[in-house]
Amino acid sequence: xxxxxxxxxxxxxxxxxxxxxxxxxxxxxxxxxxxxxxxxxxxxxxxxxxxxxxxxxxxxxxxxxxxxxxxxxxxxxxxxxxxxxxxxxxxxxxxxxxxxxxxxxxxxxxxxxxxxxxxxxxxxxxxxxxxxxxxxxxxxxxxxxxxxx
Amino acid sequence: xxxxxxxxxxxxxxxxxxxxxxxxxxxxxxxxxxxxxxxxxxxxxxxxxxxxxxxxxxxxxxxxxxxxxxxxxxxxxxxxxxxxxxxxxxxxxxxxxxxxxxxxxxxxxxxxxxxxxxxxxxxxxxxxxxxxxxxxxxxxxxxxxxxxx
DNA sequence: CCTCTCTGCTTGCAGTTGCAAGCAGAGAGG
DNA sequence: CCTCTCTGCTTGCAACTGCAAGCAGAGAGG
Numbered sequence: 001x002x003x004x005x006x007x008x009x010x011x012x013x014x015x016x017x018x019x020x021x022x023x024x025x026x027x028x029x030x031x032x033x034x035x036x037x038x039x040x041x042x043x044x045x046x047x048x049x050x051x052x053x054x055x056x057x058x059x060x061x062x063x064x065x066x067x068x069x070x071x072x073x074x075x076x077x078x079x080x081x082x083x084x085x086x087x088x089x090x091x092x093x094x095x096x097x098x099x100x101x102x103x104x105x106x107x108x109x110x111x112x113x114x115x116x117x118x119x120x121x122x123x124x125x126x127x128x129x130x131x132x133x134x135x136x137x138x139x140x141x142x143x144x145x146x147x148x149x
Numbered sequence: 150x151x152x153x154x155x156x157x158x159x160x161x162x163x164x165x166x167x168x169x170x171x172x173x174x175x176x177x178x179x180x181x182x183x184x185x186x187x188x189x190x191x192x193x194x195x196x197x198x199x200x201x202x203x204x205x206x207x208x209x210x211x212x213x214x215x216x217x218x219x220x221x222x223x224x225x226x227x228x229x230x231x232x233x234x235x236x237x238x239x240x241x242x243x244x245x246x247x248x249x250x251x252x253x254x255x256x257x258x259x260x261x262x263x264x265x266x267x268x269x270x271x272x273x274x275x276x277x278x279x280x281x282x283x284x285x286x287x288x289x290x291x292x293x294x295x296x297x298x
Numbered sequence: 299c300c301t302c303t304c305t306g307c308t309t310g311c312a313g314t315t316g317c318a319a320g321c322a323g324a325g326a327g328g
Numbered sequence: 329c330c331t332c333t334c335t336g337c338t339t340g341c342a343a344c345t346g347c348a349a350g351c352a353g354a355g356a357g358g
Contacts, residue, residue: 024336034317039337046315050199050222065223073199074214074223083242083250086235097257101232104253108246173306183347188307195345300358308351315344324335 009053009071014042016060031059158202158220163191165209180208 017027024042028035032055040046041056048056053071057064068074087093087101166176173191177184181204189195190205197205202220206213217223236242236250 023334025334035335036318036337036339037316040316043337049315050217052316054222068199068223073203074217082235083232083239086232087254090232093254093257093261097261101250101254101257105236105242105250108242108250112242112246172304174304184305185307185309185348186346189346192307198345201346301356302358303354303356305354306352309349311347313345313347315342317341317343319339321338322336324333326331326333328330328332 009048009067010042010044012070013038013056013060013067016062017042020060027056027059029059031055033059158197158216159191159193161219162187162205162209162216165211166191169209176205176208178208180204182208 017024020027022030024038025035028038031038033052037046037048037052038056041048041052048071050068050071050073053067053073054064057067065074083105084102087098087105090098093101166173169176171179173188174184177187180187182201186195186197186201187205190197190201197220199217199220199222202216202222203213206216214223232254233251236247236254239247242250
């Protein structure tokens with residue numbers, strides 16, 4: 001772990017804690033680490049072990065993975081969409097059906113990407129509700145494609 | 150990190166080293182850790198940090214992730230083989246879209262189950278070709294459901 | 299016999315990790 | 329004013345981590 005990373009894991013933790021609106025002591029207790037130590041970690045004075053990071057993640061209710069990434073323990077691997085992988089590997093449906101499912105899935109993601117671009121200009125992203133509004137149109141498009149295909 | 154896990158990380162490392170047919174000193178050098186320390190790790194006398202595990206993984210030419218899993222730092226994320234599980238866990242699409250995909254997937258499987266019952270009476274299962282014949286009907290049914298839903 | 303090289307391990311130690319005890323400041327309530 | 333509770337931080341210290349120096353055994357070659 002390079003020193004720059006350690007500095008940023010502390011900042012990251014403090015940032016997450018502030019977002020969660022809890023005090024240092026509250027997080028320390030929730031995480032099961034001492035509050036002075038947590039303070040030192042946040043200020044970059046100490047380099048916590050993976051186990052401590054795990055505990056802090058639990059206290060913050062975020063994934064330990066996220067903290068490991070910030071701490072430089074692992075690389076940030078954007079998982080290739082598990083859905084596509086799963087569909088591709090699935091043996092219970094035919095190749096044609098797999099392709100249909102993948103097309104639908106990608107169509108959904110494309111719509112959500114477009115939806116996110118639009119909502120990013122609003123005050124708050126309204127992800128679920130905007131997707132619900134768009135869903136009927138999406139299904140119609142997919143249906144048309146299936147018939148032509 | 151529970152103690153049992155530490156014990157097994159050492160055994161795992163020794164095992165991998167034996168498979169690679171290199172001596173403890175050779176691995177230590179390749180990994181950039183001291184050989185006495187590596188010896189202690191292999192025998193479970195010391196609990197190495199994630200950074201040391203990273204170095205050892207490099208020396209062994211295996212993924213650090215594998216060692217982290219053995220050490221209990223992260224969970225072994227088997228890529229979900231189940232399409233439903235993958236869809237459920239996907240954060241790129243909305244809950245509603247997830248449900249739609251799951252419904253389609255289950256519909257496909259249901260049709261394939263019926264198709265398999267018919268083809269099982271034949272000499273050889275002709276899964277792909279029979280599925281292609283059935284696909285137009287399947288798509289029509291799905292389309293109807295989507296519009297009604 | 300010897301020396302040399304390799305093997306894995308022992309041991310002492312410096313630096314690091316994580317904690318307990320406690321400090322100082324801010325705010326609330328009597 | 330006081331006490332109390334909360335806040336984040338300081339500090340001393342025990343235990344741990346990782347290393348350097350070195351040991352002992354095995355095998356090879358002269």
